[in-house]
Amino acid sequence: MPGDAPPDGRSPLTVLFVAGMSGAGRSTAANVLEDDGWYVADNVPPTLISTMIDLVRESDPDISRLAMVIRASDETIGRQLDDVRKALEASGARTKVLFLDASDHILVRRFEQVRRRHPLQGGETLVDGIARERAILAPIKSAADLVVETSALTAAKLREVVEGVYPHQADNRLSVAVQSFGFKYGLPIDSDLVADVRFLPNPHWVPELREQNGRDAHVRDYVLGQDGATRLVELYLDLVDLVSTGYLREGKRYMTISIGCTGGKHRSVAISEEIGRRLRTQTSSDGAPRFDVRVIHRDLGRE
Template identity: 50%
Template sequence: MNEIDGDGAQVTTGGAAEAAEAIPELVIISGMSGAGRSQAAKCLEDLGWFVVDNLPPALIPTMVDLGARSQGNVARIAVVVDVRGRRFFDNLRESLADLDAKGVRRRVLFLEASDDTLVRRFESSRRPHPLQGDGRIVDGIAKERELLGELRGDADLVIDTSSLNVHELRAKMDAQFAGDEEPELRATVMSFGFKYGLPVDADLVADCRFLPNPHWVPELRPFTGLNDEVATYVFNQPGAKDFLDRYAELLHIIAAGYRREGKRYVTIAVGCTGGKHRSVAMSERLAARLSADGVETVVVHRDMGRE
């Protein structure tokens, strides 16, 4: 709250807890090149963290200050740092001391992997190690491991990715940083017409052409599946409600599996002949079921406006 001091100047007062709530939580991601820093950052981004890649350590306190001014819009920040910048450790130590003085809740995540694993990854990507110079990949790895030894010892969390695939790494990140909330799944339910082709980005495809087509009912033909009369016609057909119920049950099982496997986005395509009546009505009802099941859902009617 704002008050006026004896000299007439405006000052800001407030409890320590109130001030602490405005300071974002911070995770510093570092570790060996090729050990999965970028993948770990993507995991945090999917969990709702504000992620900054390759930030010079000296700028970390500035980033936290900017987050504190966001009125709660940036509550969790993750920064990815590496040793390519000069004075890396001096800057990092100064930044960490500054953050501690401000009462910032911060953790250091260190990603590592065995030399054999790192060599294999660099060879498969056909990229040089950032520290190898004119030497071999193993020379760069050795130099980086020596430089990062102290940081690894001070890290709050060390994850060895030598035997992890991307899904297993994501599961570890979820366990450490998702909090009490279950990892979020976002779904796009897309109606389409088979005569215009399958959506190329569909993960799952459902076919509503087993239902009678409202196109052949003259009074319904001009409308779409968003119309109440069309939707009523569709769901009064034998099998329509059963299909919705069974498919929603199936998606409940699939959604739980996607969450376990770290999949955050799914596109469910629902098709009929022209993408105007049956698929539109079914997509709307299906999206409502998914939303009720805790899945963040958007609906897209790809072909509804086509003739």
């Protein structure tokens, strides 16, 4: 079965393919993975991936986590990557695909900021290059295990997300990202569970709380003191308990819980912090933490 120890006694191998749109954060993701101890290879043609993995494992049999950054080449790359994954899993490896995406508008802005040409632009416009790459990568995105939308993410927040894709420790903990956001800026598309806390009174309309945020004690106490706030937190903890068991059983080790209010400054931040705090206190039967928890505030600081 995929993930079983190889017959030669080496550590089970995990291969993470990092794909996505140019300008969506592939290089940032690769740097994060490398910092976390992954062996990272960039721009390896799919036809050479198996050969490269064999060479890496021969040089260092203890390497068990490889990340391969995949870039769009031609229309066959989706099929080629699918063939590579099947071959690797047949050999006992575990494979995953992380896909990084962003809106066309954001990609155009990022390329213009760094004054670079799109790699598939050729003699056409930047928009044409983005469209060509999106079409080529569509099969890979549809088959990805995790799609991260980076349009609204800073490099620091993208790092937090990528660090949670796989726990650093070789354990059975579920990595949970609790993410606050503002509905006015759009729903995060990488959410597994979403809670709308706009039913709670908005601290924005309390003059002494308006300029503070949900991490400040006065705002936190105001939000959590409202009718239904604590009950919502408890219900979501029950839901995470239910879903996490199934995720681990199915081999998924990453969950994103998105908590939304109007602007992502007060209510969603306070509730996210409280859910994160309570998740960190939960332990397994052996006393070890059940979850690897990160709290991310996507829209905090926006005007």
